[in-house]
Amino acid sequence: MTDYSTIDFSDLEALSADEVVTHSYVRDVPLKSGKTLALITLDNGRDHTRPSTLGPLGLLEYQKTLESLKARAAAGEIHAVAVTGKPYILAAGADLSRVGDIPSRDAAKKMAQLGHWAFGTMKQIGVPSFAFINGLALGGGVEVALAADYRTIDSSAAAVALPEVFLGIIPGWGGAYLLPNLIGIENALKVVIENPLKNNRTLKAKDAFELGIADAIFSPSNYLEDSLNWADGVLSGAVKVKRSNEPGKVERLVKWDAAVGIARKMLESRIGTVAKSPYRALDLLKAAKSGTAEEGFEREDEALADLIAGDQFRASIYAFDLVQKRAKRPAGAPDKALAKPVTKVGIIGAGLMASQFALLFVRRLQVPVVITDLDQSRVDKGLDYIRGEIATLLGKGRISQDESNRLNALVSGTTDKADFNDADWVIEAVFEELRVKQDVFAEIEKHVSETAVLATNTSSLSVEQIGAKLAHPERLVGFHFFNPVAVMPLIEVVNTPATDEATLSTAMVVAKNLKKNAVITRDTPGFVVNRILAKVLGEAMHAVDTGTPFEVMNRALDPFGLPMTPFELLELVGLKVGAHVLDTHHAAFPERFFESANLHALAEHGKIFDRDGKGKITGFDKKAVKIVSGGTTPMTEEEILRRVEDGLADEVHRMLEDDVVHAAEDIDLCLILGAGYPFQMGGLTPYLDRVGASQRAFGGTFHTPPIVGVD
């Protein structure tokens, strides 16, 4: 067994020069019974906007504190130990700000071991130990609590989660062993793997209690007092702790391996096998069925060392920072103070897209939203959809009756564009054809005020040209949503040479108020996301057009670990739309983007895959295969992968040279938020750097130094 106390952690200390140290304060608390409980408070001395995190110095201090309490327990001075946090926060896990500085696998392993040493001391303290989960507990914060004998939780705790797998690592400070042994394998699979992969879902306090992560739950008005009283009851035996989810013999014999097996199959079909951390977590959870905690902890040490030192974790942290920080402070955004107030929204069109806009705008901005179309029946259909969705929200209890009344009263429809005269934001969602859009805006400009901002949701046309017939083209901006509008977090805000600062600022503020993340792009074909997707899809069609079998092409990009294959994506966006996207990009960049006559034929036919009754893919459609047959120069998977990687590196490089966005970070952010590109790729550019595509395409890298692992 590893004797953690003999390990020299001084090199980790050296890495921690500017760590915001979470201190371990101790006060003795007199319990009603007359016993004394030593209460540790984890507190980094900052307010709640900087949650306590655990770095090497904080962990060493915590270990030392527990060591001294162990001595006091042996001397009979204290009868129990408990740990809690500063207001609203127990601990938000490991300090991730310095992971880029971890120089080696050896240092990574020591980070794992230091956590085990610190938390493990809690188990040896000699008196019952408690964790009072008074608020946010993430990752290591949960593991601090798992190391105690008993736990309570504040019913208002903002979130409890083990998000490690989301970030490319595993709960390696005891979580992967202790959690399944506390709450059962199926619950643990949900907390350790399923939730992190569901967009990093977290548990509410009540869920954590019901799963058995906490033994008792108390209201925030008296949380700490009630917890101390409860602890007193546990000490005296008056409170009996029951753990109904704790796995018994039967679960270990019968359920455990089967549950892990099912989870593995689900994972493989959902995310493929490229991402390492979910599978490493699965292995650890499987092994937690038997053996000692010490053995479990050693396995965690090795797994954590491998993953922290690997490429995927670095890329994931890079991606995490993008969505956490860069997405909230968009590059190049003008001063917010320039934004014009939006007190009424006009939407041109009443089709599905337009109706989705109306619903989003009215819910988030809570201002009047008026939709218009060519005739009353279309308008009515749009209104019916919107009111139906509001009724659904009401039915699900997501909004109150008052809120439903309010939203319904804010939405109206008209065929008279004069009703747009007091709208200060007008967005169109009409047919994707330049002349149509030009005419729509030219007409609407006659009705709206001088200062109203006009926005187009075009995905493929030039925003500048759409504004060609406007008297005031400076007020036009591109505002490109992704489908489904309510779910996808990205908006590409397209800044044309004519767009003025006030308009751009208004667009950015509107996007933020819609709770979307906006990235500013130049007015170039496909902006960011569609240009990358068109590149990939064009290559995929080119491969089959020239004789590569569907099956080969469909597997060729598996090493990316994308959420779906190119052909699945084509079917999802619609084959007609896909063909149109390829055409427009080929027209703009004929030497680099493929068009595909076959794709038009496939669109006519209507499908590529055969599917069963549940929509699950069973193979390729015979007719589709026939449509694309005839090519004579098939490629291998390796050839295709190399071609696509190099082509993407070249294209992204050109986009940056052309200043479509200012930095590679913005490309990655767009692809993560708009196309679901995975964290383990870092979006796209860290992946292209690490596979050598950047070097091959333009003799450099997007990131210096490249975002790669260490030995």
Add this chain to the structure above:
Amino acid sequence: MAERSEVVFVDGVRTPFGRAGEKGMYWQTRADDLVVKAMTGLLERNPNVPKDRIDDVAIAATTQTGDQGLTLGRTTALLAGLPQSVPGFAIDRMCAGAMTSVTTLAGGIAFGAYDLVIAGGVEHMGRHPMGFDADPNPRFLAERLVSGEALNMGNTAERIHDRFPQLTKERSDRYALRSQQKVAAAYEAGKIQPDLVPVAVRSAAGWGLATRDEAPRPETTMEGLAGLRTPFRPHGRVTAGNSSGLNDGATVSLLASADTANELGLSVKMKLVSFAFAGVEPEIMGIGPVPSTEKALRKAGLSIDDIGLFELNEAFAVQVLSFLDHFGIDDDDARVNEYGGAIAIGHPLASSGVRLMIQLARQFEEHPEVRYGLTAMCVGLGQGGTVIWENPNWNKKAKKR
């Protein structure tokens, strides 16, 4: 027509009282949270109370701004998890705030408007020093309505020494010493602790738990008291030792109509007999309890000799002594402040009235031979308040002591 009712004191609890200021245990604890802790504790130990039956919540504070603002009775009821249907309001009569919460709501019960109420008070003097941000009308001084000294409580205490030369500093110090000793003895005997609601407190050294009053100084000696500064006058008589201090704390009580208490099976710790408030010269506000007590006795049809137990707020030793002298009661009469008083425990202004009641209620249990007791206190700007209570445990045959 609403039905007139008897009013009973069902139960009362309080937070431990802290020393005001940065070093005090509640420096990082909000005033409204102190009320919430006390209210939660009160309801937890009276589980028979259906929360939706509570008709009103009155919480007093002297300085009603910041964490003591925004209609404390309503805010704290919501924060303590009472149903939204329970209303609440805030009260101010300076030091007699909580006492006025009780008498105001008791009046409502007696009239038949309420069945069940929560009355209490709070003062976080660390966050809200007395008179802070107040803007006294200049007419008070310009027209000599009151002297400048009337606005400083220490000076009003010195004025009592002036008026009654027999009330010497030595008598005040001796009274103060006994207050400290009685509180220490009461703690030793476990008389105080049962009615304290522990409060989790945050400090630079992490979370702790307040389970005892912070202010008592059991080590006090006559020599020590004699050597203290007299901050209000050179060679004066009033010192930090023979006055109550600056404190933080909250109290709450549960009152009911006798019928409701009976219906719900609630404890009846005291029965309300009468109450009165009275005004005196603001310059000697400390004698306020004298006329208020005379008035309350008159309304009850009782004389001072009928009162078997006194809970007098010790704003200043001299002010209590002036009361005792007036009614011919010895400085060390056993009926007075058996568990000690504010000089040792502390006086978080608007919370103290209910503390007196909590202590009287516990003494009633221990003294079945006593039929009547009173709680009284002086109030800034020249007032006094008195509430007379009857002991439900009274037994004619119980042995006189």
